[in-house]
Each structure stands twice: as C-alpha cells, then as structure tokens.
Amino acid sequence: IPQQCLEPTLDGVFKYITPSLSSPCPLYGLLGNLPVENSHAKFLLTCKYVITKTLSEPRILVGYLTSNESLRTLLIDLLLVALRLWADGSALRHMTELQHRRLSGMVAIATTCVDIQQSPKKQQELERLVMQGVQSHLENSSERVRVIGMVVGEHLMKSLQPQSAEKLSFTYDTSEEVCWLKSLMKPIEEQEKELLEAVEPVRDEETEDIQKVDNHDPSSLHYGTGFVQSSTCNDDSDDDLQPYDMSNDPDSNQTTPPRYLRTCLKDLLSKDNPSKLDSAVRNVRSLIMKKPPDLVEVSPELAKVLLHVDVMDDVTNLRLEALIELTVQCPVQVAPYLCDQFYSPHYNHRQRIDILQILSEAALSLSSPNSKQKKRKAIEELSPRILKPWQQVVEK
Numbered sequence: 001i002p003q004q005c006l007e008p009t010l011d012g013v014f015k016y017i018t019p020s021l022s023s024p025c026p027l028y029g030l031l032g033n034l035p036v037e038n039s040h041a042k043f044l045l046t047c048k049y050v051i052t053k054t055l056s057e058p059r060i061l062v063g064y065l066t067s068n069e070s071l072r073t074l075l076i077d078l079l080l081v082a083l084r085l086w087a088d089g090s091a092l093r094h095m096t097e098l099q100h101r102r103l104s105g106m107v108a109i110a111t112t113c114v115d116i117q118q119s120p121k122k123q124q125e126l127e128r129l130v131m132q133g134v135q136s137h138l139e140n141s142s143e144r145v146r147v148i149g150m151v152v153g154e155h156l157m158k159s160l161q162p163q164s165a166e167k168l169s170f171t172y173d174t175s176e177e178v179c180w181l182k183s184l185m186k187p188i189e190e191q192e193k194e195l196l197e198a199v200e201p202v203r204d205e206e207t208e209d210i211q212k213v214d215n216h217d218p219s220s221l222h223y224g225t226g227f228v229q230s231s232t233c234n235d236d237s238d239d240d241l242q243p244y245d246m247s248n249d250p251d252s253n254q255t256t257p258p259r260y261l262r263t264c265l266k267d268l269l270s271k272d273n274p275s276k277l278d279s280a281v282r283n284v285r286s287l288i289m290k291k292p293p294d295l296v297e298v299s300p301e302l303a304k305v306l307l308h309v310d311v312m313d314d315v316t317n318l319r320l321e322a323l324i325e326l327t328v329q330c331p332v333q334v335a336p337y338l339c340d341q342f343y344s345p346h347y348n349h350r351q352r353i354d355i356l357q358i359l360s361e362a363a364l365s366l367s368s369p370n371s372k373q374k375k376r377k378a379i380e381e382l383s384p385r386i387l388k389p390w391q392q393v394v395e396k
Contacts, residue, residue: 003040010044011053019059021113021192027060028067036070046078051085054102058184059191062109076119079110083126086152087133092140101177104148108184111159112191123160130156134168147172148181155185257283261292261302268305281315285322288329299330303337307355320354327362335359 017027035042045061055061065075085091086107092100116123130153137149150170157168172178183191255275258264264287267273267280284306288295306323327334341347342355 003038006038006041007044007048010049014049014055014060017060019057019063019195021059021063021066021188021195024067025063027064028071031064033068033070035074042074046074047081050078050082050103050106054099054106056102058102058106058109059195062106062113066113072114075110075114076122079107079114080122080125080129082107082110083129083133087129087136089136089139092136092145097144100145100148104152104181105184108152108155108181111156112185113188116160126156127160130160144177147175147178151178151181155181255279258287261287261294261298265298265302265305268302268309271310277309277311278315281309281311281318281322285318285325288322288325291329296330296333299326299333300337302326303334307338307341307351320358323358324361324365327358328365331362331366335362 013027013030017030020026031041035045045065049055049061062075062078065071065078082103086103095103116126133156134149134153137145137153140146140149150172154168154170157164183194186194255273255278257279258267261284264280264284267276268284270276270280284302303323303326306319306326309319311319323334327338338355338359342352347355
C-alpha cells in the first residue's frame with residue numbers, strides 16, 4: 001500500500017472489519033506485520049487511531065495487535081499513549097464525551113489483553129499514569145467523568161498489582177457506559193464468545209433475505225424489487241440514438257470572477273481549486289484600480305500573498321502588474337515590505353529581480369506627472385526667472 005493511501009485504506013478497513021480477539025484475527029490476514037515493517041503504519045495504529053481517530057470498537061485494533069509476539073510489543077506502546085492522554089487533566093477537560101468514552105474503552109481492553117508482568121521496566125510508569133489519571137478524573141466536575149475514572153482505575157490497578165492485598169475500590173451507580181466498559185474487562189475467551197454470538201445472527205438474517213429474494217424473482221436480486229426486465233433487452237440498442245447538441249450549453253466549471261478584494265484574496269489562497277486561483281490573478285489588478293475602501297487595510301496581506309503565490313507561466317505577468325498597481329496605490333504599506341523581503345535569505349535571484357522590477361515600475365509611475373498640461377505650466381512659470389534679455393547681459 002503506498003504511504004499516502006495507507007490512512008484512507010485503514011479507515012475503510014476499520015469501518016467494515018469484524019472485531020475479533022482470536023489469534024490471528026481477520027485484520028491480521030489483511031495487514032500482516034505491517035506496523036513492524038512500516039514506521040508510518042506504526043504511528044497510525046499506536047498513536048493517531050488512539051488520540052485523534054478513536055475507534056467506536058477498540059477490540060478491532062487491540063485484537064490485531066495481539067495476533068503474534070512481534071505485534072504484542074506495540075500493544076504496550078499503544079497502552080502508554082492512551083494512558084498519557086487519559087491521565088492528562090487538561091486534555092480531559094477539552095475532550096468530547098464520545099472521545100472520552102472511546103479512549104477509556106481503549107485503555108480498558110488494552111489492559112485486559114496486555115501482559116504487564118512481562119514488561120517490568122514500564123510497569124512503574126504505568127502505575128504512575130494510572131494514579132495521575134484517577135486523580136484527574138475524580139477532580140473533574142462532571143459526574144459521568146468521575147464514574148468512568150473509578151471504573152477504569154479499579155481495573156487498571158487490579159491488572160498492575162494482582163498480588164496486592166489492598167484493592168482500589170469505589171462506589172458508583174451502574175449505567176450503560178459502565179456496563180460497556182466492564183464488558184471490555186472480562187476475560188478474553190468470554191469476550192470472544194460474545195463477539196461470535198453477535199456476528200452469527202446477522203449472518204443468518206442476511207442469508208434469509210437472499211433466499212426470500214431468490215424464491216420470488218431471481219432478477220430482483222440484481223435489479224431490485226419491482227423492476228420489469230424486458231425480454232428483448234439489447235445492450236447495443238442505444239447506438240441508433242442521436243446525442244444531444246451540447247455545444248451551446250454553458251460551461252458548468254466556469255468560475256465567477258471575484259467582485260470584492262477580500263474575496264479575491266481568499267481565492268488567491270485556494271490552492272486546491274486552480275480555476276479560482278487563475279480567475280483571482282486575472283482580476284486582482286482591476287479590483288485594486290477601483291480603490292475600494294478596504295484597500296489600505298488589505299494591502300499588506302495582499303502583497304504578501306501575491307509575492308509568494310505559485311501561478312502558471314501565462315499569468316505571471318498579471319501577478320507582477322497587480323503588485324505594481326498595489327505599490328502605486330498603497331506605497332506606504334507595500335514598499336517597505338518589498339524592501340524587507342528583498343534582503344530575506346529565502347529568495348532566489350529571479351524573485352529578487354521581480355521585486356526590483358516592481359519597485360522600479362511603481363516609482364516610475366508615481367513620479368510621472370498626471371498630464372502634459374501641468375508640465376507646460378511648470379515650464380512657463382520657470383522660464384521668466386531663468387531667461388534674461390540679451391541686452392542686459394551685454395551691458396553688464
């Protein structure tokens with residue numbers, strides 16, 4: 001499986017795979033020892049699917065990691081990651097109820113399946129995290145969170161210290177969540193028996209539905225109930241049909257040009273939509289020339305985006321023209337930024353030349369008089385002061 005396709009593939013597998021604690025489980029037949037050989041798969045299975053993409057059925061992942069000895073070593077890592085998050089009081093306050101429920105279930109089933117006595121080096125850290133987690137749960141203002149902390153804390157301390165005479169014990173009311181968590185704390189053989197009993201009735205119902213369909217109409221299995229199949233059906237019968245004339249139809253993919261400067265700025269950042277980006281680059285200069293009220297406010301961010309946006313070669317000149325026009329309209333805001341960027345170390349020679357060209361063209365445009373009439377008036381005002389009659393020059 002390519003690395004970029006691994007996560008979406010696992011999402012689909014986890015959605016439809018049957019949970020199992022038997023060895024090897026169905027998921028092992030698909031993945032094998034993938035997380036042992038692939039570091040990205042290891043990160044996904046022991047970290048991401050524990051912290052951010054929590055599974056509704058934790059026995060799918062934990063059952064897979066108990067398939068053989070090489071995968072069992074990763075089960076301890078998964079338990080440590082889950083416990084660190086479960087014991088964090090700050091993370092506990094910002095979790096949703098669903099995330100907390102699934103994380104607690106992951107901790108419960110992982111503790112049931114892992115053999116902590118075989119990892120004495122990590123047992124001390126596990127005990128510290130359990131005590132910290134129980135304290136964080138008991139200090140929480142939600143009664144539901146406190147009860148879950150009591151249930152999971154009892155199970156964890158019982159697994160970590162099976163020989164201890166003093167058992168951690170709490171008093172709490174039984175609820176649906178408590179029953180679900182306690183079902184994950186049962187022995188593995190008992191849980192596997194319950195999983196098998198839950199799968200068999202579903203398969204029987206599917207078989208009965210297929211038999212009913214076959215008895216009524218064989219074609220309804222493929223075409224749906226109520227479908228009348230023609231006896232003269234011919235796959236090539238549509239060859240004689242004339243296609244519709246779609247030459248005058250409007251292009252559904254045509255992008256509407258932005259009408260406002262902020263909308264244009266947003267489209268310039270849409271890298272996933274090339275048509276929007278292209279339309280924004282082609283229209284940004286005309287929007288700047290209209291001098292909207294928010295031009296001065298938006299100009300620093302717009303200059304930054306235009307300077308760094310990656311566009312096709314055919315609209316590169318339009319991008320530079322937009323930057324020149326922006327510098328002309330807002331020189332106080334844009335020119336200092338371009339000068340600072342010219343000396344930044346992360347630009348190549350081509351980009352530095354573009355910055356110089358932008359500043360040069362903007363300066364030339366700002367220094368040009370508005371009209372020829374003003375230029376003539378300036379010359380006429382200066383000429384009497386500078387030019388003297390030749391007779392005065394000779395007499396002196």
